[in-house]
Amino acid sequence: MEAIIDFIRNYDYVIVIGILILMVILIILQILNSMELSRIEKRYKRLMKGSTGKNLEDMIIEYKKNVDDSLEVFKNIENMYKSIDERLQKSIQKFAVVRYRAFDDVGSDLSFSIAMLNENNDGFVITGIYGRNESTTFAKPIEKGLSKYDLSDEEKLAIKIATNNRTIEK
Structure with missing residues (x-):
């Protein structure tokens, strides 16, 4: 123990200078660390506030509501599309006209x-059949x-042309 105390007495100024240097390094x-923490804190506060001043939780809730609303609109559009597609399948999509001379004297x-x-x-x-004295439609x-x-x-022939020449393709 005496040896330690003698060592400290002989080198006390070196030990004090070392402790001072260590304290300066720790202060720096x-x-x-304080500057970095302040920077991170500012970024966190910016993240927690939206452009309209809302916090992040409110923004996420609002975005989820918007997504749910968009899904509802999408489902409505999909149902309308299916309805239109069903009606379109029943509508006239193919047609053909065949003109001819029904009688030699016309x-x-x-x-x-x-x-x-x-x-x-x-x-x-x-079918419309045109004759010199009369015209008939079927x-x-x-x-x-x-x-x-x-x-x-x-x-x-008209049916064959219509079935082979679709006017609307899926």
Whole structure:
């Protein structure tokens, strides 16, 4: 123990200078830590406040509500799309017109057959036969491209053209 006390007495000024240097280093580190903590604190406060002054929790709740509202709008749009698609499938999408001369004594191709079909080839064919003294019009229902009524060659051709030349593609 005497040896330690003698050592401290002999080198006391070196020990004091070492402790002072160590204290200065610790003070500098404390100042740097305070500056960094202050910088982090400012960033945290900026993060916790939105551009409108709301805190982060309120912003997250508001964004979640907006996402939920957007999903509801999306579901409504999807339902409307399905409804429109179902109606579109039933609407006239394919048609064809075939003009011809029904009688040799009539000089032009004034007779016609018009096929109007939906996506499932359901619809009707209208035929107008023009003669010199009279004109007659027929309408025949079509289901899946076929009719339960006898079809003329021109009506069959109009249906064939309509089924092969779709006017609306999916």
